[in-house]
Amino acid sequence: xxxxxxxxxxLSALTLLxxxxxxxVAARVLPGEPTWGEEPQVRPxxxxxxxSVHATESIPRxxxxxxxxxxxxxxxxxxxxxxGRRVTELVGEAFPWTLTLGLLSFLTTLLIALxxxxxxxxxxxxxxxxxxxxxxxxxxxxxxxxxxxxxQDLLAGRMGLLPVLGxxxxxxxxxxxxxxxxxLALSIGSLAFVIRYFRSTxxxxxxxxxxxxARARGAGDGRILMGHALAxxxxxxxxxLGMILPGILGGSVVIESIFALPGLGRLLYRAAAQRDYPVxxxxxxxxxxxxxxxxxxxxLLYRVADPRVPRAGEREADA
Amino acid sequence: xxxxxxxxxxxxxxxxxSDVARLRRAASVTSSLFVLACAALLSCSGAGDQNREPAxxxxxxxxxxxxxxxxxxxxxxNCLRATERPARQVxxxxxxxxxxxxRDAKFIPRLAGSFDLSTDDTEITFHLRKGVRWHDGDAFxxxxxxxxxxxVKRLDADQERFQALFGPLAEVTAPDSxxxxxxxxxxxxxxxxxxxEAFIMPSHLPFAPAEPSPLDRSPVGTGPFRFLRWDAQDxxxxxxxxxxxxxxxxxxxxxxxxxPNLDAVRAALQxxxxxxxxxxxxxxxxxxxxxxxxxxxxEVFPAGMVEMIYWNLDEPRGLFKDPRVRRALAMLLDRxxxxxxxxxxLYGVATTLIDPEIWGxxxxxxxxxxxxxxxxxxxxxxxxxxxxxxxxxxxKDGPMSFTLLYTSTAPYQKDVAAxxxxxxxxxxxxxxxxxxEWAAMRPRIYGHDFEAAVHRWRLDLRPDPYAFFHSSQIGxxxxxxxxxxxxxxxxxxxxxxxxxxxxxxxxxxxMQKRLHEDQPALFVSIPRSVIAINRRFRTPPLxxxxxxxxxxxxxxxxxxxxxxxxx
Numbered sequence: 001x002x003x004x005x006x007x008x009x010x011l012s013a014l015t016l017l018x019x020x021x022x023x024x025v026a027a028r029v030l031p032g033e034p035t036w037g038e039e040p041q042v043r044p045x046x047x048x049x050x051x052s053v054h055a056t057e058s059i060p061r062x063x064x065x066x067x068x069x070x071x072x073x074x075x076x077x078x079x080x081x082x083x084g085r086r087v088t089e090l091v092g093e094a095f096p097w098t099l100t101l102g103l104l105s106f107l108t109t110l111l112i113a114l115x116x117x118x119x120x121x122x123x124x125x126x127x128x129x130x131x132x133x134x135x136x137x138x139x140x141x142x143x144x145x146x147x148x149x150x151x152q153d154l155l156a157g158r159m160g161l162l163p164v165l166g167x168x169x170x171x172x173x174x175x176x177x178x179x180x181x182x183x184l185a186l187s188i189g190s191l192a193f194v195i196r197y198f199r200s201t202x203x204x205x206x207x208x209x210x211x212x213x214a215r216a217r218g219a220g221d222g223r224i225l226m227g228h229a230l231a232x233x234x235x236x237x238x239x240x241l242g243m244i245l246p247g248i249l250g251g252s253v254v255i256e257s258i259f260a261l262p263g264l265g266r267l268l269y270r271a272a273a274q275r276d277y278p279v280x281x282x283x284x285x286x287x288x289x290x291x292x293x294x295x296x297x298x299x300l301l302y303r304v305a306d307p308r309v310p311r312a313g314e315r316e317a318d319a
Numbered sequence: 320x321x322x323x324x325x326x327x328x329x330x331x332x333x334x335x336x337s338d339v340a341r342l343r344r345a346a347s348v349t350s351s352l353f354v355l356a357c358a359a360l361l362s363c364s365g366a367g368d369q370n371r372e373p374a375x376x377x378x379x380x381x382x383x384x385x386x387x388x389x390x391x392x393x394x395x396x397n398c399l400r401a402t403e404r405p406a407r408q409v410x411x412x413x414x415x416x417x418x419x420x421x422r423d424a425k426f427i428p429r430l431a432g433s434f435d436l437s438t439d440d441t442e443i444t445f446h447l448r449k450g451v452r453w454h455d456g457d458a459f460x461x462x463x464x465x466x467x468x469x470x471v472k473r474l475d476a477d478q479e480r481f482q483a484l485f486g487p488l489a490e491v492t493a494p495d496s497x498x499x500x501x502x503x504x505x506x507x508x509x510x511x512x513x514x515x516e517a518f519i520m521p522s523h524l525p526f527a528p529a530e531p532s533p534l535d536r537s538p539v540g541t542g543p544f545r546f547l548r549w550d551a552q553d554x555x556x557x558x559x560x561x562x563x564x565x566x567x568x569x570x571x572x573x574x575x576x577x578x579p580n581l582d583a584v585r586a587a588l589q590x591x592x593x594x595x596x597x598x599x600x601x602x603x604x605x606x607x608x609x610x611x612x613x614x615x616x617x618e619v620f621p622a623g624m625v626e627m628i629y630w631n632l633d634e635p636r637g638l639f640k641d642p643r644v645r646r647a648l649a650m651l652l653d654r655x656x657x658x659x660x661x662x663x664x665l666y667g668v669a670t671t672l673i674d675p676e677i678w679g680x681x682x683x684x685x686x687x688x689x690x691x692x693x694x695x696x697x698x699x700x701x702x703x704x705x706x707x708x709x710x711x712x713x714x715k716d717g718p719m720s721f722t723l724l725y726t727s728t729a730p731y732q733k734d735v736a737a738x739x740x741x742x743x744x745x746x747x748x749x750x751x752x753x754x755x756e757w758a759a760m761r762p763r764i765y766g767h768d769f770e771a772a773v774h775r776w777r778l779d780l781r782p783d784p785y786a787f788f789h790s791s792q793i794g795x796x797x798x799x800x801x802x803x804x805x806x807x808x809x810x811x812x813x814x815x816x817x818x819x820x821x822x823x824x825x826x827x828x829x830m831q832k833r834l835h836e837d838q839p840a841l842f843v844s845i846p847r848s849v850i851a852i853n854r855r856f857r858t859p860p861l862x863x864x865x866x867x868x869x870x871x872x873x874x875x876x877x878x879x880x881x882x883x884x885x886x
């Protein structure tokens with residue numbers, strides 16, 4: 001196990017290196033230059049500033065400089081969004097908003113998806129299940145920003161039931177009700193996917209040999225679904241978690257923009273638009289690390305959830 | 320300025336503006352239908368009660384907050400570094416300048432209690448207010464002014480900012496702790512303008528110009544509001560400076576909220592989560608501004624901007640060298656139709672650089688007419704004719720064909736570009752469109768690497784065309800067309816040395832006439848700012864100077880005790 005972990009960590013470090021190199025090169029070769037704001041008349045002392053933070057060095061030197069800083073946990077300073085501010089500060093301020101929204105959305109999705117997925121798997125051929133599936137496809141097809149705008153316009157703008165802006169009510173402070181609309185908007189988009197995923201996983205389990213054996217012993221549909229199939233969805237659900245977690249940490253540009261949430265998605269969009277390379281790199285590092293860690297954790301959890309899953313290297317030994 | 324939200328891409332694809340607008344309309348219609356179906360719920364909303372006008376009576380009193388929403392966030396709140404509008408908007412409340420404009424764009428004393436100009440326009444003496452304190456408690460004096468000027472000098476190696484603010488300023492001295500004497504090497508009529516823009520910085524909190532400073536995030540000024548907090552991407556909170564030399568502002572707090580989405584801004588205005596924000600002409604066209612159900616009133620101001628299409632006069636094929644060609648291109652563009660159809664008549668048609676409604680504008684000049692037939696005659700006269708029968712006119716070194724750049728994230732620029740493309744095609748001129756993000760556009764236009772480009776400029780309340788079209792401003796300056804005219808240069812230089820208002824006005828008129836004849840750029844439109852202000856705010860009469868870019872502006876706003884929303 002220890003050897004496996006070391007190999008995976010080394011592979012992850014190499015992958016991380018390649019991702020950051022790719023993002024750095026892509027960010028630097030894009031046409032354009034760091035801009036302070038979008039005002040036409042801005043002619044600030046940008047060049048002197050950029051020189052002082054090594055942003056005008058050649059790409060290899062610039063990347064080496066960034067890498068050596070990263071090794072010392074120094075991700076540099078912003079060069080366009082808020083010149084001079086540490087990237088870690090900017091990311092650190094935005095991260096809690098994105099994490100909160102992501103977790104709320106994840107929990108909401110699970111709370112709705114698991115019961116609905118189970119119901120859908122209970123009688124998969126029934127009219128209700130088919131109608132539900134059609135509705136879910138429709139929801140899945142709607143763009144997230146459209147759903148968000150409808151919810152905002154309807155529930156906040158016209159009915160006044162909830163705050164329009166995501167994080168605060170009237171600029172006075174954080175209000176729990178402010179989270180409802182962004183959470184709903186973000187959840188609805190992934191709800192259909194998770195329900196379908198959970199339903200098909202349950203159906204696969206219900207058709208597995210252990211379920212057939214249980215049925216042969218006289219167990220009913222309910223007992224098979226809840227007692228056997230449900231327990232065996234653990235491995236696929238771990239995969240799902242591994243897929244969703246990086247998205248949670250990466251933030252949603254659309255939702256954060258529509259509801260004015262000061263999260264990572266918005267930060268990344270603005271940093272890319274204003275060519276703030278250090279901030280883009282910091283966020284790329286965070287997202288890539290989250291993806292790699294989530295994948296690693298998912299792989300490890302597979303083994304915990306299902307001891308039959310072979311470790312890398314074991315297959316060759318068995319052969 | 321009325322600022323348009325940058326359109327955000329969906330996670331699925333990058334819709335263009337028309338797609339997004341269509342879907343937004345669809346979203347709005349969907350929710351409207353739903354609302355109609357929920358009539359019972361609507362009847363319970365009680366919107367009419369919330370939106371009542373504030374009581375006509377009421378004592379001028381302190382209290383309440385103003386929540387302003389903008390799509391842009393300042394890059395810095397170091398008021399010396401701040402050049403972009405969002406930062407300057409906050410700085411106008413936190414920091415002071417020695418002098419400022421009143422609502423009629425007339426110079427008035429601010430941190431200086433009074434000022435004198437020498438008769439030869441080479442010296443200004445500022446008599447500073449006594450007893451003024453910085454927000455951290457230190458005393459303000461003349462050394463702070465000296466320090467500010469020295470810091471501006473150190474901001475950049477080329478002293479670009481110093482030149483823009485102070486021009487030929489030779490020396491600044493402090494004969495005593497409450498007097499400042501600024502001497503210029505030559506008469507400089509725009510000297511007061513620079514002092515109006517230079518926020519005075521605290522000398523007891525020095526910073527290195529090329530390095531980060533605590534002042535970047537938490538400014539210390541002497542202004543009517545003191546800085547309280549800046550939550551990145553979310554809000555900046557200022558609170559009333561109770562020790563302000565002119566008396567504390569009537570509002571307790573000014574909250575600058577960063578809301579990147581204009582739809583959210585509109586909805587937040589409607590439910591009073593936001594008090595003041597910009598609206599688009601589309602919105603104004605769809606809603607009667609005197610609708611009593613709206614909790615806000617709508618004011619339209621000159622935006623202090625001009626929308627232009629720059630011709631690169633140094634373009635190697637010389638396509639735009641001949642003024643007749645430039646005039647012809649201007650006559651091909653239906654600018655009246657553009658401002659009517661796209662801006663619902665709220666924007667004006669530009670004649671030259673300066674809005675006729677603000678100081679220095681020349682209402683007697685008329686825009687070049689929309690006259691495609693006349694434009695074609697001018698092109699024929701200039702020898703731009705279709706020689707090979709391919710439907711495209713030919714200039715000296717090839718077809719009359721050029722690329723028109725526009726900023727894809729800027730509002731309406733694509734509309735202007737597309738309009739010219741279609742109009743020009745009808746006259747045998749081929750225009751290729753290329754949209755770029757501002758980060759990519761900026762180096763192209765400042766590097767003179769373009770053939771034609773749509774661009775907007777923000778102008779001061781007392782604009783000086785020198786910066787935009789004097790030949791010395793080619794390259795490092797803002798003369799992006801590369802326009803060279805000895806006659807214009809002489810007029811611009813004379814105006815810089817002339818303090819007499821009547822002479823300045825006549826010089827400015829002559830300069831505009833010159834620009835009108837030469838058409839170094841196609842002057843397209845004069846944008847307007849459409850601002851929504853919550854009805855509970857009592858404001859002094861607002862003029863063409865707008866709502867914030869003068870003194871004391873927001874510091875004079877107040878809310879009657881019964882109408883307060885925040886305590």
